Amino acid sequence: MSSQTPNALASLFLRLRLGPASWLPDYRAIWLRDDIVAGVTLAAYAIPVSLAYATLAGLPPQVGIYGYLLGGLGYALFGSSRQMAVGPTSAISLMIAGTVAAMAEGDAQRYAQIASLTAFTVAGLCLISWALRLSVLVKLISDSVLVGFKIGAGLTIAMTQLPSLLGVAGGGHNFIERVVLLVGQLGQTNHLVLAIGVVAIALLLVGDRTLPGKPVALAVVALSIIAATLLGLPALGVPITGNIPSGLPSLEGPKLRLRDVEGIVPLAAGCLLLAYVEGISAARTLAAKRGYAIDPSQEFLGIGAANLAAALGHGYPVAGGLSQSMVNDSAGARTPLALVFASVTLALCLLFLTGLLENLPKAVLAAVVLTAIMGLFDFRALLRMWRLSRMDFYAATIALGAVLLLGILQGIMLAALASVAILLFLATRPNVAFLGRVPGTNSFSDMARHPENLPLPGVIAFRPEASVMYFNSDFVLESVLARVAENAPKTIRLVVCDLSTSPYLDLSGSRMLHALHDELATREIALRIVGARGHIRDLLRGDGVGDKVGGIDRFATLDALIGKTGQIPAS
DSSP: OOSHHHHHHHHHHHHTTOGGGGTGGGOOTTHHHHHHHHHHHHHHHHHHHHHHHHHHTTSOHHHHHHHHHHHHHHHHHHOSOSSOOEEOOHHHHHHHHHHHHHHHTTOHHHHHHHHHHHHHHHHHHHHHHHHTTTHHHHTTSOHHHHHHHHHHHHHHHHHHHHHHHHTSOOOOSSHHHHHHHHHHHGGGOOHHHHHHHHHHHHHHHHHHHHSTTSOHHHHHHHHHHHHHHHHTGGGGTOOBOOOOOOSOOOOOOOSSOGGGSTTHHHHHHHHHHHHHHHHHHHHHHHHHHHTOOOOHHHHHHHHHHHHHHHHHTTOOOOEEOHHHHHHHHHTTOOSTHHHHHHHHHHHHHHHHTGGGGTTOBHHHHHHHHHHHTGGGOOHHHHHHHHHHOHHHHHHHHHHHHHHHHHOHHHHHHHHHHHHHHHHHHHHHSOOEEEEEEOTTSSOEEETTTOTTSBOOTTEEEEEESSOBOTTTHHHHHHHHHHHHHHTTTSOOOEEEEEOTTOSOBOHHHHHHHHHHHHHHHTTTOEEEEESOOHHHHHHHHHTTHHHHTTOOOTTOOHHHHHHHHTSSOOO
């Protein structure tokens, strides 16, 4: 491959905002073998997983393969990650299953059309998000909330798969109902089906531990098909996948319009939120490992292109995930060309090998799902939050409970709202540090954290450890006045506001200082300001605060100010 050809192609891709512009100029011929091997390996991983997730979503098994085949091609063309793999995910599959059923009203054809329309809508929302540069908004969802959401999603998914593992009917609309129904059906357990599922889980766990990055799931699926065929398991009452249509998906646009399906936009928004959060996390992990940077905004185009391609092939929403991406990375993927080779491999399987999947026990698919979601159960992180930050723990618990009680879609929406609520709560209640002198120094720090600090007789020095703005200025004022009131029996002659840790102060912050000065003046207490940054000094002078507090000197320090008052001589 000549050096001029990749450079010319990269220039074209760059003009079109295509992903290959970031890696094609540096592509080496020796990487081609690595990408081919990784692509074939990823396809081997994708076949059993996609079959299982499509079944979880309530769709024909082959639809999951369509998602991997077409979604990967779309992402390879527009995504910025070089190793991320795109396809159906457990959380999105469950969201589709829990939401689309009510929209379809029992019509299987309409069910599939709504699922495809959802993917198409996700693509449209991705384009809008990219144009408006909304990647920053997704950052508002805290990691703590996501921990709770993932645990809740994992438990919910597990409860949808346990009936297939036990050979019972299951049922229920939420986690609690599913648990109650399953407990009532335990006496109907098909022990042969259970044995098949348990053996499959054991093989998957042992294989993943001893052969990391290898297509263990495909091997387990192949063994289960051979066993089911030779032993005549379908005749013994073991549920199987049945006929899977061969051939490639036909490409066509959605047969339904947005106005034909009430609630499709919120569903698509939830899918997009899940897809972007999970995808960007996986992409950043892989990029840090490989030493390159991703473009968070470009990821909207990558996810959008993947979902558009999936929608045109009658698929449902797809996303990047860490598990499949780690398989791709561990297999040696150098560039998104691995996704192209994976798609080619999957296409060949759809053309020639679908007949081999007819006798695949559904219990094995349940086992594949159950082992795939184990990474969602991060209880260790939950316990760590309990020890270190109860605020984060409560936020995670809210997200967990919302998913279990309300469902995946409502859970992710509530999780997002919980993240924003926590952010707003913390922003409105910044830490206001009341300072004391560090013994033997000219430095000052928070008395609450360091009770050994020396108090400042006759002086209250406070430091807002955040920007002082319209949403928190009243809290700062109330905190300072409460401190003054606590010291009323004592002689307080001076209050010092240290703004050294406040990067920004708006007019509401300035009005707060006006109000603080006027209130203190009624008690014959002076107000002084130190540590203000240049733009804050300009604002306070222009708003008249500087005249009230005796000027705002950029060189003024708390130590020098206290020394001048004669309260505590400077060391």
